[in-house]
Amino acid sequence: MKLRVKGIEDNQPIPEKFAFGVYSEEDHMNFGPNRNPELEWSGEPEGTRSFVVMMFDPDVPSEADDVNQEGKTVSKDLPRVDFFHWLLVDVPADVHQIPEGADSDGVIPKGKPTGAGPVGIRGVNNYTQFLAGNPDMAGTYAGHDGPCPPWNDEIIHRYHYEVHALDVDTLGLSGEFDGNDVRAAMEGHVLASARVTGTYTLNPDLRRD
Template identity: 85%
Template sequence: MKLQVRGIEEGQPIPEKFAFGVYSEEDHMSFGPNRNPEITWEDAPEGTKSFVVMMFDPDVPSVADDVNQEGKTVSKDLPRVDFFHWLLVDIPANVNRIPEGEDSDGVSPKGKDHGPGPIGVRGVNNYTQFLAGNPDMAGTYAGYDGPCPPWNDEIIHHYQFEVHALDVESLGLEGEFDGNDVRQAMKGHVLDSARVTGTYTLNPDLR
């Protein structure tokens, strides 16, 4: 399979229009346009009955104590974990494109609805946990929400856009399912996959 993420070249920085957070000299970070990029895929194998689209960041600090704290940095030596930014399942086999802005166009305080969306079924991304302690933003975040890595992180983050062709029409996931639920449900059903990786940082020393 081949995957194209329009505006994002392999290994290159992700444009700010696709980001949840953009660099700000005054406050380190301000909200970005948060539009999902257009993605297209082709050459799905015979027998494909549905697709899964996901985007995740494998470079998120496993301990958040120093995240976005003045006078501190998030060490490059800290163990990292996956943070899911976009989960769409049960995308019909006759679909091979998601237009820019179709699943997100702006930051939605308190999140977007999970369940059936414009294309496929939306899973819950990890902003749900990340913003849980913020009374203005806390909620259930589903669909696409773009990059917003810690502005004091010593490493550049890598964002993996993936499409998976499956041999089932539905993964049978309901409610507030997350990235780990999707990975578990996909096991044994993936016919082929493709990936594009973009980078992003809010650390002025790395920009």
């Protein structure tokens, strides 16, 4: 099974047009265009009945005390956890593409609704938790929202874009389900998977201009 993420080469930097946050010399970070990239996949095995689309960052700090704090850095030695950026389930088996900007085009304060996405059903990404304490931004963030790693992190973050071919028509998920719910529901139903990994950082010491 093969996956193509248009504009993103494997293990290369993600263009800013796909990011939730972009580098700012004055303010560290400004909101970005936050467009989802175009995904196109093929070569799924016989018996595929639906797809799951998933994007996650495995490099998010497990502790947020020093995140985006002046005069501090997020240590490269800090344990890391997964942060889900994009979840679409029950994507029909005859769908093999999601156009650029179809599931996200700009930062939407308080998030996008759950339910039907451009294809399939949207799950809730982890900006829901990350922005919960910000009264201007708090809400339920469903579907795609792009990279915005801490600007003071010592490591460059990786972002895994994945498509999974499943042997079921539906995972039976609804409402505010998250990435862990999707992984649990997929268990035992994955026929094949494909992945493209991009990288991103807002740390000026790590950026490649």
